[in-house]
Amino acid sequence: MTSACRTRQAGFLFMNMLRVAIQSKGRLNEESLKLLKDAGIEVDDTKRKFIGKASNFPLELLYLRDDDIPGVVADGSADMGIVGYNEIAETGADVNVVRKLGFGRCRLSLAIPKTVDYQGLQWFEGKSIATSYPNVLRGFLNEKGISAEIRQIMGSVEIAPAAGIADAIFDIVSSGGTLVSNGLKEVESVLESEAVLISRKDLPEDRLEIMDSVLFRIDAIQESRGKKYVLMNIPTAKLPDAMALLPSMRSPTVMPLALEGWSSLHSVVDDASIWQTVEGLKRIGAEGILILNVDKIID
Ligand code: PRT
Numbered sequence: 001m002t003s004a005c006r007t008r009q010a011g012f013l014f015m016n017m018l019r020v021a022i023q024s025k026g027r028l029n030e031e032s033l034k035l036l037k038d039a040g041i042e043v044d045d046t047k048r049k050f051i052g053k054a055s056n057f058p059l060e061l062l063y064l065r066d067d068d069i070p071g072v073v074a075d076g077s078a079d080m081g082i083v084g085y086n087e088i089a090e091t092g093a094d095v096n097v098v099r100k101l102g103f104g105r106c107r108l109s110l111a112i113p114k115t116v117d118y119q120g121l122q123w124f125e126g127k128s129i130a131t132s133y134p135n136v137l138r139g140f141l142n143e144k145g146i147s148a149e150i151r152q153i154m155g156s157v158e159i160a161p162a163a164g165i166a167d168a169i170f171d172i173v174s175s176g177g178t179l180v181s182n183g184l185k186e187v188e189s190v191l192e193s194e195a196v197l198i199s200r201k202d203l204p205e206d207r208l209e210i211m212d213s214v215l216f217r218i219d220a221i222q223e224s225r226g227k228k229y230v231l232m233n234i235p236t237a238k239l240p241d242a243m244a245l246l247p248s249m250r251s252p253t254v255m256p257l258a259l260e261g262w263s264s265l266h267s268v269v270d271d272a273s274i275w276q277t278v279e280g281l282k283r284i285g286a287e288g289i290l291i292l293n294v295d296k297i298i299d
């Protein structure tokens, strides 16, 4: 009997349950829940407490502060987690990063007062730097051979230079707006981050199948991102020209139309170049062009 058999989805009696830790509130909460929803996993978020069970999948959610997620996955209290890569880098948690998720993008950067004439990393020699990410910063400074004092503070890092707490900061930057409004400028980008899906290293055998199912669904969602499905009617003689306009096309579908000399051509096209592609297709005689959203792509 496979674990899938033991997992009686219809009856909501799950002997094997995958426990996934996500942020309880904050920047990654909404996107994490949306990802699970897109993957067809229904969690009643309105009654959110510490733990929430999916109604149609053998999975339960642990709602935690992001700082706690790497640790609970590393020690096996949760099987998987969704957290910013910056937290993994800082904690050095012994987990597997199984997927990059494409949201919560940011970077950990060094920033200094905007009036400083910055000539390079040597500026930091002997300076003090305020941060909530001392381990990542220490690693970077050691690698570059810079000796600076690291002042760990837990919040409002960006006010440290103006408050006389430190000469510089090392903090998360996204748009850069917070730095500007605090009279700072970003001078070194040290670590690129985005939300990642992590798993414990010793995931029990009976939960592997459930994790594979989650990964399969997430891959289908990610594969479809930035893609459109295009259908058109085109003179059969123009098919080679149409193919040349669709370099990203995989396994094009070509079907003859009832009207002699015409074909129907279907393809998946990158969203970024959709208008350019469609204009080109129109110029070579394509008609009745339909552009559709792609929900999931299963390779
Ligand atoms: O309560 P809990 O501990 O769970 O949450 P938190 O307050 O520690 O974290 P939260 O919700 O602020 O961020 C969660 C994760 O989102 C981070 O660990 C990053 O992986 C990611 N992320 C993406 C960001 C940002 N963008 C971001 N801009 N985290 C924080 N910021 C902050 C940053 O600290 C700075 O104060 O936003 C400010 C800078 O933003 P810009 O756009 O002005 O540059």
Ligand code: ZN
Binding pocket: 065, 066, 067
């Ligand atoms: Zn936090």
